[in-house]
Amino acid sequence: MKFGITQAFDCSYLPDKKEQLLVCVEPKETLSDIFSQLTQSGFRRSGEQIYRPHCNNCSACQSIRVISRAFSPSKSQKRVLSKNRDIQIKISDHDNPDYYPLYERYINEVHNDGAMFPATYEQYTSFVNCEWNQPLFIEGYIKDELIGVAVTDVLDDGYSALYTFFNPELSARSLGTFFILQQIALCAQQDKAYLYLGYQIDDCRKMNYKKNFYPTERFIHDKWVLSPKNE
Incomplete structure (x- = not known):
């Protein structure tokens, strides 16, 4: 599977923290087949995107x-x-x-x-x-x-x-x-x-x-x- 990492941006939940996301960049036609597998690996869907937190110095987010x-x-x-x-x-x-x-x-x-x-x-x-x-x-x-x-x-x-x-x-x-x-x-x-x-x-x-x-x-x-x- 192919993944990308976003730029750091202000965390939506913890003040003074930055967050990054690991995003699945597989073609849309394959995402439905791997969605369950990725969710079982801590990922989540938002719109078309499947992502998981990938922050360098923080592990506060737990699926x-x-x-x-x-x-x-x-x-x-x-x-x-x-x-x-x-x-x-x-x-x-x-x-x-x-x-x-x-x-x-x-x-x-x-x-x-x-x-x-x-x-x-x-x-x-x-x-x-x-x-x-x-x-x-x-x-x-x-x-x-x-x-x-x-x-x-x-x-x-x-x-x-x-x-x-x-x-x-x-x-x-x-x-x-x-x-x-x-x-x-x-x-x-x-x-x-x-x-x-x-x-x-x-x-x-x-x-x-x-x-x-x-x-x-x-x-x-x-x-x-x-x-x-x-x-």
């Missing part, structure tokens, strides 16, 4: 995945499921015009201090959609109103949670947790071993929710290692 076959929701996660039992789940394999207005509102109200602000339609499509890969869209509805979407990539051994966005007015429902639980449940229903959650950075407060799903494994020194339960 993390939930072992779906061994997962059991905690008491707090059971409360989230109970709180949202009125949400109807549907699964689609194509983008929907109703998604972008919800995404735009979510980015501009919830993540207006992040790199994705302000949201634009071009940024949304270049991030979510992919010529060589068709993600799933896990939709949540309350009384026929779309309230959230989890964009999920399909892998040989599981699913990869690309991004979730939802109605900011419903933040008290813990919809981020709710949609992860839906993706884990989908893995279990289809006998898929893992839900990949992207990268965990322990010093980044916004990422620490990923530790709440146990058991998980982290990709450390080119192998998957079981995370301590009390981390």
Whole structure:
């Protein structure tokens, strides 16, 4: 496989840090065949690009995945499921015009201090959609109103949670947790071993929710290692 390394740029998660990415530069027609293999090796998709952090003096980013076959929701996660039992789940394999207005509102109200602000339609499509890969869209509805979407990539051994966005007015429902639980449940229903959650950075407060799903494994020194339960 062929790879390239980006120039160093300001880290999106840790202040005063620089980051570089290792990017797969194989032809698009071959990326779909190697996507699962690369994800199993700590890579992740963003739009058309498959990448992995490749920083000279920092190893804070660790790919993390939930072992779906061994997962059991905690008491707090059971409360989230109970709180949202009125949400109807549907699964689609194509983008929907109703998604972008919800995404735009979510980015501009919830993540207006992040790199994705302000949201634009071009940024949304270049991030979510992919010529060589068709993600799933896990939709949540309350009384026929779309309230959230989890964009999920399909892998040989599981699913990869690309991004979730939802109605900011419903933040008290813990919809981020709710949609992860839906993706884990989908893995279990289809006998898929893992839900990949992207990268965990322990010093980044916004990422620490990923530790709440146990058991998980982290990709450390080119192998998957079981995370301590009390981390």
